[in-house]
Amino acid sequence: MTDAPPLSREEFQQLCDYLYRRTGMVFTETKRYYVERRVHERMSATASLTFPSYFARLRSNAHAELEHFINAFTVNETYFYREDHQLACLTNDLLVERTRSKKAGSSIRIWSVPCSTGEEPYSIALWLLENWPLVDDYEIEILGSDIDTQVLAHAQEGIFGKRALMRLSPHLVARYFSPYQEDQWKILDELRDSVRFSVVNLVERNDTRRQGRFDVIFCRNVLIYFDDASRRIAAENLYENLLPGGFICLGHTESMSRISPLFEVRRFSDAIVYQRPAGGGDHE
Amino acid sequence: MPFIRKTGDVSPPAAQDARLILQALASPVSEDRWMAARAATELEDADLALSQALRTETDPRVREAMFTGLARIGTPVAVESLLSMLRSDSASLRTGALDALRMLRSLGAVASQLLRDADPDIRILSCELARSLPAAEASGLLCELLAGEQNVNVCAAAIEVLAEVGGPEALATLADCAGRFRSAAFLQFAISAVRDRINVKSASTRD
Amino acid sequence: MNNLKIILIVDDASLVRLYYRSILEPAGFRVMEALNGVEALEKLQSVTVDLLIVDINMPLMDGLTMLETLRQKELRIASTPALITSTESAEKDFAAARAAGANHYLVKPIDRDALVQFARMLCGEPL
Numbered sequence A: 001m002t003d004a005p006p007l008s009r010e011e012f013q014q015l016c017d018y019l020y021r022r023t024g025m026v027f028t029e030t031k032r033y034y035v036e037r038r039v040h041e042r043m044s045a046t047a048s049l050t051f052p053s054y055f056a057r058l059r060s061n062a063h064a065e066l067e068h069f070i071n072a073f074t075v076n077e078t079y080f081y082r083e084d085h086q087l088a089c090l091t092n093d094l095l096v097e098r099t100r101s102k103k104a105g106s107s108i109r110i111w112s113v114p115c116s117t118g119e120e121p122y123s124i125a126l127w128l129l130e131n132w133p134l135v136d137d138y139e140i141e142i143l144g145s146d147i148d149t150q151v152l153a154h155a156q157e158g159i160f161g162k163r164a165l166m167r168l169s170p171h172l173v174a175r176y177f178s179p180y181q182e183d184q185w186k187i188l189d190e191l192r193d194s195v196r197f198s199v200v201n202l203v204e205r206n207d208t209r210r211q212g213r214f215d216v217i218f219c220r221n222v223l224i225y226f227d228d229a230s231r232r233i234a235a236e237n238l239y240e241n242l243l244p245g246g247f248i249c250l251g252h253t254e255s256m257s258r259i260s261p262l263f264e265v266r267r268f269s270d271a272i273v274y275q276r277p278a279g280g281g282d283h284e
Numbered sequence B: 001m002p003f004i005r006k007t008g009d010v011s012p013p014a015a016q017d018a019r020l021i022l023q024a025l026a027s028p029v030s031e032d033r034w035m036a037a038r039a040a041t042e043l044e045d046a047d048l049a050l051s052q053a054l055r056t057e058t059d060p061r062v063r064e065a066m067f068t069g070l071a072r073i074g075t076p077v078a079v080e081s082l083l084s085m086l087r088s089d090s091a092s093l094r095t096g097a098l099d100a101l102r103m104l105r106s107l108g109a110v111a112s113q114l115l116r117d118a119d120p121d122i123r124i125l126s127c128e129l130a131r132s133l134p135a136a137e138a139s140g141l142l143c144e145l146l147a148g149e150q151n152v153n154v155c156a157a158a159i160e161v162l163a164e165v166g167g168p169e170a171l172a173t174l175a176d177c178a179g180r181f182r183s184a185a186f187l188q189f190a191i192s193a194v195r196d197r198i199n200v201k202s203a204s205t206r207d
Numbered sequence C: 001m002n003n004l005k006i007i008l009i010v011d012d013a014s015l016v017r018l019y020y021r022s023i024l025e026p027a028g029f030r031v032m033e034a035l036n037g038v039e040a041l042e043k044l045q046s047v048t049v050d051l052l053i054v055d056i057n058m059p060l061m062d063g064l065t066m067l068e069t070l071r072q073k074e075l076r077i078a079s080t081p082a083l084i085t086s087t088e089s090a091e092k093d094f095a096a097a098r099a100a101g102a103n104h105y106l107v108k109p110i111d112r113d114a115l116v117q118f119a120r121m122l123c124g125e126p127l
Helices: A009-023 A029-045 A051-060 A062-071 A084-099 A119-131 A149-157 A170-176 A205-209 A228-240 B018-024 B030-040 B046-056 B060-073 B076-085 B091-101 B107-114 B120-130 B135-148 B152-165 B168-180 B185-205 C014-024 C037-046 C063-071 C091-100 C112-122
Strands: A107-112 A139-146 A159-161 A177-179 A184-187 A195-199 A214-218 A242-249 A264-267 A272-275 C006-010 C030-034 C051-055 C082-086 C104-107
Touching: A009 A029, A009 A051, A009 A062, A009 B152, A009 B185, A009 C014, A029 A051, A029 A062, A051 A062, A051 B135, A084 A107, A084 A119, A084 A214, A084 A242, A084 A272, A107 A119, A119 A139, A119 A170, A119 A195, A139 A149, A149 A195, A170 A177, A205 A228, A228 A242, A228 B060, A264 C037, A272 C037, B018 B030, B018 B046, B030 B046, B030 B060, B046 B060, B046 B076, B060 B076, B060 B091, B076 B091, B076 B107, B091 B120, B091 C063, B107 B120, B107 B135, B120 B135, B120 B152, B135 B152, B135 B168, B152 B168, B152 B185, B152 C014, B168 B185, B185 C014, C006 C014, C006 C037, C014 C030, C014 C112, C030 C037, C037 C051, C037 C063, C051 C063, C051 C112, C063 C082, C063 C091, C082 C091, C082 C112, C091 C104, C104 C112
Parallel strands: A107 A139, A107 A214, A139 A195, A214 A242, C006 C030, C006 C051, C051 C082, C082 C104
Antiparallel strands: A159 A184, A177 A184, A242 A272, A264 A272
């Protein structure tokens, strides 16, 4: 891999143009080292002998190559309190807006999709308990969904290792988990029972509609990898799954500008999120 | 714990019959039209109804759903409707139609046909469609277009996509184009940038 | 220099953005980019710019829709000067741009000197 020639200025430009157009991510000369390293890693992994042949592979997205490439630049590992600025945004801003017109005791529905092995929906529950003064004033329903039944089974078990808990203080771990086996902890039954898990294919409207409508949806690091057609359909499905005025959070490096024009952008101090317009119905 | 866990799924609305869905495309409530547009994708013969509804739809979100519907249905009637909207005076209808066409499986045939259209505005838009094709196919179509193209903006659109898909096979066509448009500053700039990229590419493949 | 005027170029063609940048930066402007109307509106949430150069035909959200949406927002960004660019040159196209809230309209391909002159004028700079 160290023998691979560096990217020429033109090759680097061509790659950056492509990545910017496809994902919205901006890579400049200052990131050259990291981009080049990733290109060489992927060229090696895909047995691509030249940059042009690798670029062709990336363009065609053969075997999800775009996702493999981008993985090096996003937080793709899942763990508790990943991208916690979005959790901060949830309590500081999103729920403040959502509860403005809700009576005490009414429901708040939050969806984590894809939820993978459960870190995200459980994190939301934990965060709300720890950070939201009004947590007892509403009926909060948290749903975690994924297309992969194996990761869902894992999520239902609620057993996590050291790495998954690395961002949690010892105090939080002690409070909400009990030691399980060697270097494993199990989330408290009460919390485990608080989150419902379901199998959902985001592109399948019959799946998504069954989940009902939500105040907040976390849909991180998945849409950007779908092809054009699937992305549109998934975005429309998610729009349907939002209550008017409801919010959707994407991955930190993702933007609706590469996905769908349906949502409005809202900038809060902790995060940029997207919103289904609140308008009752007709703007004609 | 303040969290509640409902045991069941929300039951989806009972399947409506086709007639009701198509009627709802004309509802005064945009939410109803949205739902109808999305449900219509699963109906046979919704292509005509969706095309007609699209022409009078003013809510951009409902239009988006209708465009998606037409692209998914993909019948000749649906595709024809999308193609006709490429010629619309409304920029948002043109964008909607182009984005929908990108979803088609038969994209190659459509792009190829559009690149030969008499209207330069259509040729410009179809260069973007070619981008979604495999590189070799796209490059071939765009070079064919470029070779005989007189309109400077169409050339610019083709060259923009060749920056991504063009290989050594495009060099001759690009050089020829540069020769034909010597006083077009942007084209000279664009052609030069793309030739630089391709020349470096062909150098590296020799290693 | 911190008092450079900032121009947001909104065009889905990378070579067009590169070309404008190659003209406007030496002319003393700071340049930012977006490739469709959705991205432009998103960037304007975080940054105030002195001028928008907006193409009409772009994926997801065209330039006129973007401008109409912008003009309805809060005053800080709603009043941003906007130069519309397009390959179209019919009176109805100028009219549509005016109706959307454009300050000026230039037909592509845009002459280098014209770009700088209009940029300066619309940013309130001496010519």
